[in-house]
Amino acid sequence: MRKIKQAFKLSIISSLVLSFAVAAAPKFDFTKAEPPYRIKPNTSFLAPSGLAPATVLHIYGFDAIPNQGEGTTIAIVDAYDNPNAEQDLATFSSYFNLPPCTTANGCFKKVYASGTQPAGNTGWGIEISLDIQWAHAIAPKAKIILVETADNYLTNLYGGVSVALQYNPDVVSMSWGSLESTSTQSYGSIFNVSGVEFTAASMDSGHGVYFPAAFPNVIGVGGTTLQTNANNYSEVAWTGSGGGISALQPEPSYQVNYSLPNNPNNMRGVPDVAYIADPNTGFSIYDSYGYSGWMVIGGTSAGAPQWASLIAIAKSATSSKLVNILSNLYSIAKANYSGTFNDVVSGTNGSCGTLCTATTGYDYVTGLGSPKASALIPAIIGQPVSTVVTVSPATVSLTTGQTQQFTASVTNNANTSVNWSATGGAITSTGLYTAPLSTGSYVVTATSVASPTAKGTSNVTVTTTPPTNTNLALNKSTTASTQFSSTYSSAKAVDADVNNTRWCAINGTQGQWLTVDLGATYALTSSKLKWESNGVWQYKIEVSPDGITWQLAVDRTANTQTPQNSYYTDNFTKSGRYVRVTATQTQTGHWASIYDFEVFGS
Numbered sequence: 001m002r003k004i005k006q007a008f009k010l011s012i013i014s015s016l017v018l019s020f021a022v023a024a025a026p027k028f029d030f031t032k033a034e035p036p037y038r039i040k041p042n043t044s045f046l047a048p049s050g051l052a053p054a055t056v057l058h059i060y061g062f063d064a065i066p067n068q069g070e071g072t073t074i075a076i077v078d079a080y081d082n083p084n085a086e087q088d089l090a091t092f093s094s095y096f097n098l099p100p101c102t103t104a105n106g107c108f109k110k111v112y113a114s115g116t117q118p119a120g121n122t123g124w125g126i127e128i129s130l131d132i133q134w135a136h137a138i139a140p141k142a143k144i145i146l147v148e149t150a151d152n153y154l155t156n157l158y159g160g161v162s163v164a165l166q167y168n169p170d171v172v173s174m175s176w177g178s179l180e181s182t183s184t185q186s187y188g189s190i191f192n193v194s195g196v197e198f199t200a201a202s203m204d205s206g207h208g209v210y211f212p213a214a215f216p217n218v219i220g221v222g223g224t225t226l227q228t229n230a231n232n233y234s235e236v237a238w239t240g241s242g243g244g245i246s247a248l249q250p251e252p253s254y255q256v257n258y259s260l261p262n263n264p265n266n267m268r269g270v271p272d273v274a275y276i277a278d279p280n281t282g283f284s285i286y287d288s289y290g291y292s293g294w295m296v297i298g299g300t301s302a303g304a305p306q307w308a309s310l311i312a313i314a315k316s317a318t319s320s321k322l323v324n325i326l327s328n329l330y331s332i333a334k335a336n337y338s339g340t341f342n343d344v345v346s347g348t349n350g351s352c353g354t355l356c357t358a359t360t361g362y363d364y365v366t367g368l369g370s371p372k373a374s375a376l377i378p379a380i381i382g383q384p385v386s387t388v389v390t391v392s393p394a395t396v397s398l399t400t401g402q403t404q405q406f407t408a409s410v411t412n413n414a415n416t417s418v419n420w421s422a423t424g425g426a427i428t429s430t431g432l433y434t435a436p437l438s439t440g441s442y443v444v445t446a447t448s449v450a451s452p453t454a455k456g457t458s459n460v461t462v463t464t465t466p467p468t469n470t471n472l473a474l475n476k477s478t479t480a481s482t483q484f485s486s487t488y489s490s491a492k493a494v495d496a497d498v499n500n501t502r503w504c505a506i507n508g509t510q511g512q513w514l515t516v517d518l519g520a521t522y523a524l525t526s527s528k529l530k531w532e533s534n535g536v537w538q539y540k541i542e543v544s545p546d547g548i549t550w551q552l553a554v555d556r557t558a559n560t561q562t563p564q565n566s567y568y569t570d571n572f573t574k575s576g577r578y579v580r581v582t583a584t585q586t587q588t589g590h591w592a593s594i595y596d597f598e599v600f601g602s
Helices: 002-023 053-060 085-095 122-138 154-165 185-191 253-258 300-316 325-340 373-380 490-494
Strands: 073-079 108-112 143-149 171-174 197-201 219-229 232-237 244-250 267-270 273-276 283-287 293-298 388-392 395-399 403-405 407-411 418-422 432-434 440-448 455-463 477-480 510-533 537-544 551-558 562-585 592-601
Touching: 053 122, 073 122, 073 154, 073 300, 085 108, 085 122, 085 283, 122 143, 122 283, 122 293, 122 300, 143 154, 154 171, 154 185, 171 300, 185 244, 197 300, 219 300, 219 325, 232 273, 253 325, 273 300, 300 373, 325 373, 388 440, 395 403, 395 562, 403 562, 407 418, 477 490, 490 510, 490 592, 510 537, 510 551, 551 562, 562 592
Parallel strands: 073 143, 073 171, 108 143, 171 197, 197 219, 219 273, 388 455, 395 455
Antiparallel strands: 219 232, 244 267, 283 293, 388 407, 403 432, 418 440, 440 455, 477 510, 510 562, 510 592, 537 551, 537 562
């Protein structure tokens, strides 16, 4: 019976969520505004299942910025009252290990715009939870002022913005809007305030232009869908993202200077920027006012408070008074677009052709794109962004003649190319290093092509100590594609070079292979190959769990003839039972021989 009651309760809650998701859609009432959020249905109320703060901080590069907004104030204007707003913010903060933001510690303040407590509204209550929780998640040391208006009539909401300005905020976030109209155009004068930035959702009904996002002093925030591949993230335009060309607002100077596409009448383009908005890749929030627990929320209203937090962090990071940040965003994009913004180049928000399609550079679905915060914030405050080169592995111990593949990552620069060099041994243009035959300490260096003063290094120690783990290939079963004769059988390549015997491929070897069955699956770490060739010779080593599907472990080209008794040791990390070495001898009339092939691991 208890399970039946629980199931019935969950069914009722799910129905409420789905019905409100429909009810929350923007309505074409020019006297009112609606919050453009979307609820992802069929998610657990018992635990968060959407994006967590740490994930979002990493996706956009906030985690590379030590500043967290200290000394700044974010004002958030919403309609009606959420009586549980502060306690739900505490639950959210505690779960995600964020610092407390309370009235008692001075971080949080609730203001009633009319002077008296508004009526409660569970729909707007969710918007309030989303706004304050995610503003705090991105800038956890910024103060938050929540201004609640009596209702969602535009006169009261815009009046709420005026009330918010009385508290001297650094930025004001508005997660609401209404279709632009001549009757509401006059509200734009509210935003003519120097030193205060404004952010607003571009709304969630696809192609269309809404106030306040379309006012020239407001940063309009469009929406994207997050795509995840392993630990890599990318974005496409979200179908609900509001945007287009205003019919009422002339093109502001910052957009004229940037040169917006497909804008023959020189009118205001919306949105300016973008952020994750698709509820299917939405944000975790906690709301106990009418919905009793965790929810996953999307919509462009999620991006408005988080862009406000980005601005708060920028203002906190400098002692200079920042003004005209919206205009500055376009100047930054024009100077270093790929370094400061994630360009969203695919997806649509309608069927109007070019104006409804995301494309390279600015578009009317995602604006300039989403932020690369680690570079954009320094650019906003006028700090030079230093190119950083990191080499992996940072330290390594090799034996003489052993190879090691190095990789380099370049941050804060659109050009990620590097030049490789080494103080001893040899290194290719792709970072494949061959240790010298002399022992000692050496340095491998990657130098940024675009910024040659930026370098990353790895310290290499070269010894003569051979691998100490077990030769797993010793006298194991082998097969080969071909062999010169029975005298040169494949088995003689895995006998630890007894009597100097060998496997020899046919003359003019092209892709001949030798496979060793280790008998069981091992965690493999390296191989050692003793071979002879009287011509230029290439070999690849691959690993397979089943002898069918292969993963490349080593790809090595020798550029000179290699005498008999030459050993090459290669490090790699693969797991499998079968190991295959493939020989390609590129000079016709020559051949290659493997005297010894050893595989190590555990």
